[in-house]
Amino acid sequence: MPGNNFVILGSGDIGMIMARRLTFEGAHVERVLEIQSYLSGLSRNYVQCLDDWGIPLQLQYTVKKIIGKNRVEAIEAVAVDDKWNFIPGSEEIIPCDTLLLSVGLIPENELSKKAGVLLDPVTGGPYVDEHFQTSVPGIFAAGNVVHVYDLVDYVSMAGSEAGRSAAEFALAEKERSARYIPLVPGKNVRYIVPHKLDKQALEKGDISLQMRVTKPIEEDVWLEVHGEENSIVRRSERYVRPGEMVTIVLKPKMAAEVEKAGRLTVDIYPKSEA
Numbered sequence: 410m411p412g413n414n415f416v417i418l419g420s421g422d423i424g425m426i427m428a429r430r431l432t433f434e435g436a437h438v439e440r441v442l443e444i445q446s447y448l449s450g451l452s453r454n455y456v457q458c459l460d461d462w463g464i465p466l467q468l469q470y471t472v473k474k475i476i477g478k479n480r481v482e483a484i485e486a487v488a489v490d491d492k493w494n495f496i497p498g499s500e501e502i503i504p505c506d507t508l509l510l511s512v513g514l515i516p517e518n519e520l521s522k523k524a525g526v527l528l529d530p531v532t533g534g535p536y537v538d539e540h541f542q543t544s545v546p547g548i549f550a551a552g553n554v555v556h557v558y559d560l561v562d563y564v565s566m567a568g569s570e571a572g573r574s575a576a577e578f579a580l581a582e583k584e585r586s587a588r589y590i591p592l593v594p595g596k597n598v599r600y601i602v603p604h605k606l607d608k609q610a611l612e613k614g615d616i617s618l619q620m621r622v623t624k625p626i627e628e629d630v631w632l633e634v635h636g637e638e639n640s641i642v643r644r645s646e647r648y649v650r651p652g653e654m655v656t657i658v659l660k661p662k663m664a665a666e667v668e669k670a671g672r673l674t675v676d677i678y679p680k681s682e683a
């Protein structure tokens with residue numbers, strides 16, 4: 410036991426539960442001080458943890474001074490007005506050997522910060538939508554990390570909803586990625602943008618593939634897009650150079666062939682080598 414004679418600052422659930430616990434353990438709890446004009450915790454806890462044990466609660470009171478040399482010997486309590494200003498003349502010295510501070514919880518947000526999710530300065534937790542998705546798609550948060558709950562039942566409900574929504578998100582993501590086919594730089598191609606292609610996007614209109622070659626080819630060349638076993642489109646140019654971007658346009662009429670292709674490769678090569 411850290412002491413025998415306690416004053417508790419803060420009437421939240423933790424402060425009140427501690428008042429009862431300390432009493433169970435044989436300590437004396439002189440009183441609980443609360444700066445607000447109302448109880449911070451649950452009424453149930455007030456009844457079961459303070460009232461049943463004869464522990465006084467003083468609303469609109471706080472600690473002005475802690476008195477003691479090697480350890481606490483007393484505190485000076487003072488009444489406050491609605492703006493938390495001390496009310497002169499209301500000071501009272503309360504002898505005690507321990508002051509227990511129970512002045513609020515804030516969500517643990519170290520992981521949220523690392524993940525780059527936006528935090529609400531009021532709750533201290535991430536901003537969430539109705540599915541408990543944070544500002545970062547695919548990251549869900551529920552429970553005391555979002556805001557401090559009084560009852561665990563609501564935490565369970567939020568956790569179920571967040572879990573269900575995260576599973577839905579993951580399944581949709583799986584479906585989305587199944588629709589994509591990769592675009593692979595082939596002969597003499599350094600890179601292609603986009604890197605992958607939504608098969609269904611071609612139904613909506615042309616798609617431009619933009620790329621650069623690995624080296625200059627100063628003669629007639631073929632630019633060819635092909636699947637693993639089928640050719641999609643082939644056109645010619647009089648030359649290609651790394652400094653000049655090359656564009657190949659995929660048309661909606663090619664959608665069926667693109668659909669068949671497991672992946673699309675772009676080759677650029679001299680006609681003389683064809």
Ligand SMILES: Cc1cc2nc3c(=O)[nH]c(=O)nc-3n(C[C@H](O)[C@H](O)[C@H](O)COP(=O)(O)OP(=O)(O)OC[C@H]3O[C@@H](n4cnc5c(N)ncnc54)[C@H](O)[C@@H]3O)c2cc1C
Nearest residue numbers: 422423426517520551552553554557558559560561562564
């Ligand atoms: C003192 C007190 C008494 C309460 N009494 C009641 C009560 O009587 N009835 C009631 O219904 N509710 C009560 N509550 C409220 C209820 O307990 C909480 O609302 C609930 O526990 C919140 O659940 P949670 O899973 O969100 O968070 P927590 O229960 O706080 O669990 C979070 C867990 O995550 C872990 N964690 C944190 N960071 C990391 C990390 N980086 N990596 C891995 N793990 C991590 C923590 O160690 C912790 O185990 C009480 C709360 C308090 C504080």
